[in-house]
Amino acid sequence: MIEFSRVSKQYSRDTYALRDVSLSVQKGELVFLAGPSGAGKSTLLKMIAAVERPTAGTLTVNGQDIGNIKPSGIPWLRRNLGLIFQHQRLLEDRNLLANVMLPLIVTGASRGDAEKRTRAALDKVGLLDKALCEPLELSGGEQQRVAIARAIVNRPQIILADEPTANLDRANANKVLAALKSFHSVGVTCLISTHDEQTLTGAERIVYLDRGRMVEGWHNADANPEVTA
Amino acid sequence: MNWLRQHAAAAMDALRHLLRSPGNFILNVLVVSIALALPFAGLSALENVRPISQQMSVEPEISIFMQLDASRETVQTMGKTIDKALKDTGTQGRVEFVPKEKAFDALKNKTGLADVLATLGANPLPDSYVLRLPGFGNAMDAGRVDTIASRLKDAPGVDAVQIDSEWVKRLAALLRILRLVLLFLGVTLGAVVIAVVFNTIRLQVMTQREEIEVSRLLGATNSFIHRPFYYTGALLGLCAGLVALGLVIAAQRPLNTAILDFARLYASEFQLALPSAMAVTLLLAVSALLGLLGAMLSVRRHLARAH
Numbered sequence: 215m216i217e218f219s220r221v222s223k224q225y226s227r228d229t230y231a232l233r234d235v236s237l238s239v240q241k242g243e244l245v246f247l248a249g250p251s252g253a254g255k256s257t258l259l260k261m262i263a264a265v266e267r268p269t270a271g272t273l274t275v276n277g278q279d280i281g282n283i284k285p286s287g288i289p290w291l292r293r294n295l296g297l298i299f300q301h302q303r304l305l306e307d308r309n310l311l312a313n314v315m316l317p318l319i320v321t322g323a324s325r326g327d328a329e330k331r332t333r334a335a336l337d338k339v340g341l342l343d344k345a346l347c348e349p350l351e352l353s354g355g356e357q358q359r360v361a362i363a364r365a366i367v368n369r370p371q372i373i374l375a376d377e378p379t380a381n382l383d384r385a386n387a388n389k390v391l392a393a394l395k396s397f398h399s400v401g402v403t404c405l406i407s408t409h410d411e412q413t414l415t416g417a418e419r420i421v422y423l424d425r426g427r428m429v430e431g432w433h434n435a436d437a438n439p440e441v442t443a
Numbered sequence: 444m445n446w447l448r449q450h451a452a453a454a455m456d457a458l459r460h461l462l463r464s465p466g467n468f469i470l471n472v473l474v475v476s477i478a479l480a481l482p483f484a485g486l487s488a489l490e491n492v493r494p495i496s497q498q499m500s501v502e503p504e505i506s507i508f509m510q511l512d513a514s515r516e517t518v519q520t521m522g523k524t525i526d527k528a529l530k531d532t533g534t535q536g537r538v539e540f541v542p543k544e545k546a547f548d549a550l551k552n553k554t555g556l557a558d559v560l561a562t563l564g565a566n567p568l569p570d571s572y573v574l575r576l577p578g579f580g581n582a583m584d585a586g587r588v589d590t591i592a593s594r595l596k597d598a599p600g601v602d603a604v605q606i607d608s609e610w611v612k613r614l615a616a617l618l619r620i621l622r623l624v625l626l627f628l629g630v631t632l633g634a635v636v637i638a639v640v641f642n643t644i645r646l647q648v649m650t651q652r653e654e655i656e657v658s659r660l661l662g663a664t665n666s667f668i669h670r671p672f673y674y675t676g677a678l679l680g681l682c683a684g685l686v687a688l689g690l691v692i693a694a695q696r697p698l699n700t701a702i703l704d705f706a707r708l709y710a711s712e713f714q715l716a717l718p719s720a721m722a723v724t725l726l727l728a729v730s731a732l733l734g735l736l737g738a739m740l741s742v743r744r745h746l747a748r749a750h
Binding site: 263265286289290291292293295297303305307316317319320321322324364368 | 445448449452463653654656657658659660661662663664665667
């Protein structure tokens, strides 16, 4: 589903965001990208969404070569992705309903259908009763759950979450992770970046990055409790 | 259906943003409407004056004044010369001979200067011919009269030839100049409208930058992002066009009073007419198109840069 083959992203002669990364993510996998700040986790996720393009190597997402994708093809690629950002990026002048509905509106869905699906998505993250609130009326954890609702409302094949728990306390972080894992459990491929070791507890697959290089790829169907130790 | 829904959503989005800051929108509409009002007023005035040049000379007249000492025989020969000139140029015309005695009597009766004229002793007026040329459609045809007039001017015994369509030709020439001035003014102020809309949309793109970026990340196409700005530009142009037309119509009422007072001095009831429904539609369409053009230029420039 996602295939990195010796992918590099170079900004200048000596500045690499990613260097020679090879990684394969199968359909339905839950992959954690771990590493310190500046390791290249966000760049890797941005490349999957075609926000950034590789300067070397090949990256394919759903069979599409990101290095050669035409600008007109990018919106169609992104409609199959659910993006969650560290700073939510909710539109502050619109209520939750309008925020979560946005991915459906851009695809031309009818208002009635879009509202029905939006309410269902808000219900899944436990915020249906706040549908008419504005983002600034919510806590950080609730805002992140709204971002998750927005990411899943168009039923994407892949969810990309960039540090979704970075600004949350442990209780809220666990709620957000539980929500993401519930979508993975119904077959959605999830890539979650984090620098928080506690988030990795019970992870099936962890990919470690450091200064743009993939230093370790760890895979265990039974999970590895030692990782958080 | 989906296409229509996308346009409806874009129009609603544009309206939503306008309603969020109506003050800015109203100010922009006023600026654009002032720029539009000037060419609108000029066009309206020209359209009112144009028929005068077209209709007033439907029957140009040539007055041929004989020399005071021209013999009766020479004067009679002139009649034949006129007939020949009409025949040679293939023109239909009506010729009226006005003897100097008849002209003198008419002058006395019309002006009430009988006493003054009686002191002159002799009749100072010459024999004359009045040649009427029916079938000349408009001022542009007036040029054809020149050929006949120049032939008659050289005939023996002729003192002067006067063409009464001269002023119509001058008016037509003046209108041509005014039309060019108006075209130049229209183009200049059209550019002003485009510039104002361009800047308005630029500011809107800046204030909506986050929304645009998020929409892009969520799979919005360029058309989806550009469309609300196009609607904003067109709506701005349309509203400004309406205000400009309102201003022109409002100014026309007091102006007409003054024009009517002036026209009555010349035994005319001339007034500026309101623009026709067709003209109103056309002007509003042009205003909306100018707004759309400004928005398209701005969006292409600023969103391409942001992308």
